[in-house]
Amino acid sequence: MPFKAHGRYIERAFLALILITLSSFAYYFTMADVEEVQTRYQNRHAMLIKLLTREIGDLMNRRADLTPRLANLLAEEAVAYAVVQQPSGEVLAKAESGLVAVESLQEIETQALQCAHLLLIQHEDLSQTIPLVEAAMPLVTENNRKVIVRVGFFRADEEEKIRQVRFRNLLIFSTLLLGLITFWFIRKRNASGLSTAWLGGTGLIVLLLFLSSRMTIQEWYERHWRQSFVQHGMSVAKVVSLAAKRFLKAGEEGDLREMQSLLDLDENYAFLAVAKDEQYLFHSDPQLKGATFDPDSAYSRSLNSEMPIMVRMAEEGMYEVLVPIIEGQHRLGTLRLGLRNDSGHGPLGILRNRLTLIFLVALIISLLLVYLLSQRVSRDLGTFIQSMEQVTAGDLRQQVFIDRNDEFGQLAHAYNFMLMSLKERDLLGRGLQNYVSKSIVDKTLRMVTTQEKTGEKVFSVAIFAYFSGLTEAINRNSGPQVLALVREFYQTVRQVCQPSSGCHIQVHMAGILVLFAQQNRHEALMQAVQAAQMLDQSFLKRGEAPFTPRLTLHALEVVHGAIDDEGRDMIWLGEGMLDVRTFSDVQDIDEIIISEETSFLLKDVATLDEFELASSDQGRVRAYIFRGFKPIDTLIRIFPDSSPWTKVLILKILKGQARIEHVDQLLQWFADPDPNIRYHVMDVLERLKPAGILDFVVRTLNEETEAKVLSKAISVLGKIGNESHVPILAEKLRVDDRRVKANTVEALETIGGKKVYEFLNLLVDEQDNRVRANILIALGKYGDLRVFELLTTMIKDPDRNMRASAAYALGKLGMAQGVEPLITALSDKDPMVRRQVVASLTALKADLDIDS
Incomplete structure (x- = not known):
C-alpha cells in the first residue's frame, strides 16, 4: 500500500x-x-x-x-x-x-x-x-x-x-x-505510472530547453542590439561633432541646423545640444538655448575623458551620447546627442513569439510520441504481467508472443525460454529425478573409471608440506589443538591449489602432498612453482606455531589408476622424493627446496642455491634452494639463445610479469620458426592488450599457417573483435583443422550479435563432431531450443566421437531439456561416451540443483 x-x-x-x-x-x-x-x-x-x-x-x-x-x-x-x-x-x-x-x-x-x-x-x-x-x-x-x-x-x-x-x-x-x-x-x-512519468519528464525537459533558449536569445539580442545601437549612435555623434566644432570656433549655426534637419529623418533622434561650462550654447529646443543646467554624473565623467561615451538617461528608452570637442590641447565644449529606442525590441518580440510557437509544437509532438511509445511499452508490460500472474497461479503453459526484433521481442523469447525450462524442471521433479539420482551416476562413473583407469603414466610435480616439529607438538599439546592446526594448514593448501582434475591433495602422516599432473609439462611445472611460492607466503603470515610446514618440490613421472575393482580408491605411484625429514633440519621456514631433477627444468629461468646433505635413507643428496625467477631483463636477454623448453618457460613467466614496454620485443619473438613459441607469445600479448593488437591479430590470421598458432589468434580475436570481424572468422571455417574450426565457432559465439546467430544457423550440418558441438552450444545460448532436437539425434550417431561431443554439449548447455537424452545414453556401449555422459549429468545436477 x-x-x-x-x-x-x-x-x-x-x-x-x-x-x-x-x-x-x-x-x-x-x-x-x-x-x-x-x-x-x-x-x-x-x-x-x-x-x-x-x-x-x-x-x-x-x-x-x-x-x-x-x-x-x-x-x-x-x-x-x-x-x-x-x-x-x-x-x-x-x-x-x-x-x-x-x-x-x-x-x-x-x-x-x-x-x-x-x-x-x-x-x-x-x-x-x-x-x-x-x-x-x-x-x-x-x-x-x-x-x-x-x-x-x-x-x-x-x-x-x-x-x-x-x-x-x-x-x-x-x-x-x-x-x-x-x-x-x-x-x-488504468493509467500507468510509466506513461505519466515519461510525459511529465518530457514536459520538464521541453520546458527547461524553452526557458534556457529564451533567456539565451534574450541575452544575445540585448548584447547584439546594444552593440549595434551604440555603434550607430557613436557614428552619428562623430559626424555631428564636426559641425559642432565649426559652430564653437566660428559661431555659425547653419551647419548644425542642417544637420538637425537630417537627424529629424532618423527615427531614433531625440535632441541635439552643444554645451560649454554648464550652459547650452545650442539646443534643438530654442527655449533651452543659453540656459544653464546642473551637470549630472555622466556629463562630469565626460569632462575627464577625451573619448565619446553613451549613457542611459532617466527617462525610459532614452540614451545620450556625449562627445568632447577638442582643438589641439584645448576643450571647446561637449556635444550632447539624445537618442531614443522606439523599435529596438520589436524584432525580439517576433523572435520570442516564433520561439514559443516552435517549442509549443515541439512539446505537443514530443508528448504525442512519448504517449504512443509509453502505450506500446505499457501494453507489452501488461502482457508480461498477466502471464506472470498465471504462472504464479501454477499455469506453466503460458506464452508471450511479440513478433518484433526489439528488446521486448528478445525479452519475450527469453521469457518463453524460461517458462519452458521451468516446465522441464517441473517434469524433473515429478519423475526424471529418479533417473539422475546419485546412485546411478556414481555406479556408472565407477564402472567407466574401473575399465579405463587401469594405469596411466602422467608427468607430475609434487609439493610436499612437511610438518617440521610435529612429534614435539603432539607431546606438548592436546590432540584437538594439533588437529585444528593441521586443518588450518590443509584449508590454506586447498585455497591456494584449488583441487581439480589436474591437482590432487592428500594428507599424510607427516605432511600434505599436492600433485600437479598435466599432459603439458610446462603447465604442471609452472602451476607447482607458483603454488609453492604462494603457500610459502601464506605460511609465513601464520606466525609462530607448535610445528611449521617446510616445502619441498619434486618433478617425477607417476602411474595413476584405481586400486580396487569398483574404482572407489585412486592411487598415484612414483618414487624419487627427497628425504624431507632430513632437509627440514637445515631448511628455514621461508625456503623452498627443489630436487635435482626439478632443477634441470628450472636452472635457466630461476635463481638456485645448490647444497648437499647426507641422508640416512638416500646417502648424500644434492638439492637446491629456490630463490625465485630471474629478473625480467635477464630472461629477455637470454631468450634468443635458449632452448625451446626454456623459451616457453620464459614466456609463461612473462605472461604474469611483462609490461607494455616489452611489446616490441615480443613482436620480434613472434618471428620464431617454432609454432609453440609463437603460440605463447600470442598468449602474453593477449594479456597485455597493447595498442594495435587488433591489427596484429588480423594480420596473423591472414599469414599464419600453423594450426596451433592460428587457433590461438582466432581465440584472441573473439575476445577483442566485433561484428566487423565475422567475415574474417567465417573464412577460417574452411581450414581443414578441427581445433581451428572449433575455436572459430567459440570466437563467433563470444562476439555475438544477430549476424553471428544467422551465420551459425547455416553450419549446423558440420561433419566434425567438436565443431558441430560448439555450434550447437552457441545456438543454445542464443535461446534456440531446436538444438536439443539436433543433439538428441547426434547422441545416437554411429560415430562414438559424435555421441561423446553431443553428451558434452548437453552438459555444457546446463538445461533440463538435456537430461532425458543423457539418461538414455547411459547404456552406451562405448566407455568414453558413458564417461562423458556421467560428467554431463553430474554437471546438470549441479546446474539444475536437483537433490539426490
Whole structure:
C-alpha cells in the first residue's frame, strides 16, 4: 500500500508538471503576442507624428493655415485630436473629435509641453471610459520658433487586439489543459505510472530547453542590439561633432541646423545640444538655448575623458551620447546627442513569439510520441504481467508472443525460454529425478573409471608440506589443538591449489602432498612453482606455531589408476622424493627446496642455491634452494639463445610479469620458426592488450599457417573483435583443422550479435563432431531450443566421437531439456561416451540443483 500511495504522489506531481509546462507556454506565448501588438501600434503612432511634424514645419515656414491639415488628420483611423501649441500653452491650431475635449486634458498638456523629444503618454479622458495615448513632439521652425505638436490616438482598437490575442491563447491553452485533465481522469484507474512519468519528464525537459533558449536569445539580442545601437549612435555623434566644432570656433549655426534637419529623418533622434561650462550654447529646443543646467554624473565623467561615451538617461528608452570637442590641447565644449529606442525590441518580440510557437509544437509532438511509445511499452508490460500472474497461479503453459526484433521481442523469447525450462524442471521433479539420482551416476562413473583407469603414466610435480616439529607438538599439546592446526594448514593448501582434475591433495602422516599432473609439462611445472611460492607466503603470515610446514618440490613421472575393482580408491605411484625429514633440519621456514631433477627444468629461468646433505635413507643428496625467477631483463636477454623448453618457460613467466614496454620485443619473438613459441607469445600479448593488437591479430590470421598458432589468434580475436570481424572468422571455417574450426565457432559465439546467430544457423550440418558441438552450444545460448532436437539425434550417431561431443554439449548447455537424452545414453556401449555422459549429468545436477 505505501508503494501505491507513493506512485500516486509521483503521478500527480508529473501531472502538475505538465500543467505548469503548458501554462508557462501560454504565458510566454501571450506576452510575446501582446508585446508585438503594442510595438506595432507604437511604431505606427511614432511614424505618424513624425510625418505630421515635418508637414506642420513646412506649413509654418510658409505661414499657411494649420487647421485644415489637422482636420484632415481626424480622418485617420483612431485619431482623437490634434493640437499645435506654443510651450507657453497658447493653441495655434487644433482639431478634435466630439468624444474628447482637448481643454480637459490639462495634466497631459503639462507633460507634453515640457517634452524635449518624442514622448508617448497613455491616459484616459475625464470620464475614465475612453483609453487614449498621446504622442507629443517638439518642432523648431526656420525662424527658431518652437512649437509642440500633440496627437491623441484612441487605444480602443489596440486594447481590442490585445483582448483578442489573450482570449485566443486562453481558449487554445484552456482546451489543451481541459483535454489533458479530462484524459487523465478518464484513465485514472488504468493509467500507468510509466506513461505519466515519461510525459511529465518530457514536459520538464521541453520546458527547461524553452526557458534556457529564451533567456539565451534574450541575452544575445540585448548584447547584439546594444552593440549595434551604440555603434550607430557613436557614428552619428562623430559626424555631428564636426559641425559642432565649426559652430564653437566660428559661431555659425547653419551647419548644425542642417544637420538637425537630417537627424529629424532618423527615427531614433531625440535632441541635439552643444554645451560649454554648464550652459547650452545650442539646443534643438530654442527655449533651452543659453540656459544653464546642473551637470549630472555622466556629463562630469565626460569632462575627464577625451573619448565619446553613451549613457542611459532617466527617462525610459532614452540614451545620450556625449562627445568632447577638442582643438589641439584645448576643450571647446561637449556635444550632447539624445537618442531614443522606439523599435529596438520589436524584432525580439517576433523572435520570442516564433520561439514559443516552435517549442509549443515541439512539446505537443514530443508528448504525442512519448504517449504512443509509453502505450506500446505499457501494453507489452501488461502482457508480461498477466502471464506472470498465471504462472504464479501454477499455469506453466503460458506464452508471450511479440513478433518484433526489439528488446521486448528478445525479452519475450527469453521469457518463453524460461517458462519452458521451468516446465522441464517441473517434469524433473515429478519423475526424471529418479533417473539422475546419485546412485546411478556414481555406479556408472565407477564402472567407466574401473575399465579405463587401469594405469596411466602422467608427468607430475609434487609439493610436499612437511610438518617440521610435529612429534614435539603432539607431546606438548592436546590432540584437538594439533588437529585444528593441521586443518588450518590443509584449508590454506586447498585455497591456494584449488583441487581439480589436474591437482590432487592428500594428507599424510607427516605432511600434505599436492600433485600437479598435466599432459603439458610446462603447465604442471609452472602451476607447482607458483603454488609453492604462494603457500610459502601464506605460511609465513601464520606466525609462530607448535610445528611449521617446510616445502619441498619434486618433478617425477607417476602411474595413476584405481586400486580396487569398483574404482572407489585412486592411487598415484612414483618414487624419487627427497628425504624431507632430513632437509627440514637445515631448511628455514621461508625456503623452498627443489630436487635435482626439478632443477634441470628450472636452472635457466630461476635463481638456485645448490647444497648437499647426507641422508640416512638416500646417502648424500644434492638439492637446491629456490630463490625465485630471474629478473625480467635477464630472461629477455637470454631468450634468443635458449632452448625451446626454456623459451616457453620464459614466456609463461612473462605472461604474469611483462609490461607494455616489452611489446616490441615480443613482436620480434613472434618471428620464431617454432609454432609453440609463437603460440605463447600470442598468449602474453593477449594479456597485455597493447595498442594495435587488433591489427596484429588480423594480420596473423591472414599469414599464419600453423594450426596451433592460428587457433590461438582466432581465440584472441573473439575476445577483442566485433561484428566487423565475422567475415574474417567465417573464412577460417574452411581450414581443414578441427581445433581451428572449433575455436572459430567459440570466437563467433563470444562476439555475438544477430549476424553471428544467422551465420551459425547455416553450419549446423558440420561433419566434425567438436565443431558441430560448439555450434550447437552457441545456438543454445542464443535461446534456440531446436538444438536439443539436433543433439538428441547426434547422441545416437554411429560415430562414438559424435555421441561423446553431443553428451558434452548437453552438459555444457546446463538445461533440463538435456537430461532425458543423457539418461538414455547411459547404456552406451562405448566407455568414453558413458564417461562423458556421467560428467554431463553430474554437471546438470549441479546446474539444475536437483537433490539426490
